Amino acid sequence: MxxxxxxxxxxxxxxxxxxxxxxxxxxxxxxxxxxxxxxxxxxxxxxxxxxxxxxxxxxxxxxxxxxxxxxxxxxxxxxxxxxxxxxxxxxxxxxxxxxxxxxxxxxxxxxxxxxxxxxxxxxxxxPGTAGNQAALARSGLTRREYEVLRLAAQGRTNPEIAESTGLARNTVKTYLQSALHKLGARNRVEAIGKASEAGLL
The missing domain is CATH 3.40.50.2300 (Response regulator)
Structure with missing residues (x-):
């Protein structure tokens, strides 16, 4: 059916x-x-x-x-x-x-x-990302921060991320800033690079 x-x-x-x-x-x-x-x-x-x-x-x-x-x-x-x-x-x-x-x-x-x-x-x-659970735990990122960062890595804009996750745009921005802070990155590009090195992306 x-x-x-x-x-x-x-x-x-x-x-x-x-x-x-x-x-x-x-x-x-x-x-x-x-x-x-x-x-x-x-x-x-x-x-x-x-x-x-x-x-x-x-x-x-x-x-x-x-x-x-x-x-x-x-x-x-x-x-x-x-x-x-x-x-x-x-x-x-x-x-x-x-x-x-x-x-x-x-x-x-x-x-x-x-x-x-x-x-x-x-x-x-x-749901298939179980392989990087250990890397996620090491990074200190929450599941939501990781999800937002992963979408940013796919080239999505904040409004697009908000649309696909059902989050408010300001919330997306907050998660992204928090992820940048935890990864010690100054901007999106640097954060994506660091997350990739850490085996997260």
Missing amino acids: VVDDHPVVRDGVALLLRGEPSLVVVGAAESGRTALERAPGLRPDLVLLDLRLPDMLAPEVVAGLRTGCPQAKVVVFTAHGDHHGVQAALDAGAHGALLKDAAATDLVAALRRVLRGERVSDPRMV
């Missing part, structure tokens, strides 16, 4: 899976509420769920699906890999998180792995 408010995504997934006899799209929904109404009747084995729906947050939909359709495995499907909602959805019980720019073969392989009982996350996403 594909849950996304963009028809082009719903149609695109159906088209991608057309040549895969083992993966059949049994239904779709354009909102969280509709998904929760339709899923028990459709009984999907897997739900591909957009992170940003117009009426509900993905973690709420995940929790609702776990109650109303417990056999379904849920994979968050998003264009925003660094959005804190991805981790929240995984914490709520989602079985994986994939980026919408994944190649068709990668998507199919990932969905098959989830159906086999594995948990799958695109390595480009924040």
Whole structure:
């Protein structure tokens, strides 16, 4: 089942899976509420769920699906890999998180792995950064400071960082200044360099 408010995504997934006899799209929904109404009747084995729906947050939909359709495995499907909602959805019980720019073969392989009982996350996403936990602890940076710095390293402006994290612009600025201070850096570029040397980026 594909849950996304963009028809082009719903149609695109159906088209991608057309040549895969083992993966059949049994239904779709354009909102969280509709998904929760339709899923028990459709009984999907897997739900591909957009992170940003117009009426509900993905973690709420995940929790609702776990109650109303417990056999379904849920994979968050998003264009925003660094959005804190991805981790929240995984914490709520989602079985994986994939980026919408994944190649068709990668998507199919990932969905098959989830159906086999594995948990799958695109390595480009924040939840996959467990490897640098030690470096993060050494740096003294909080998870939020790190997240803001990581987005700055991708060339994002403060307003863009605010948009993707759901933080206020002033809060982003505060986190960034705090990260600079902890890293002993005078500006963004220096901070990114130091963070990179420390194995954080």
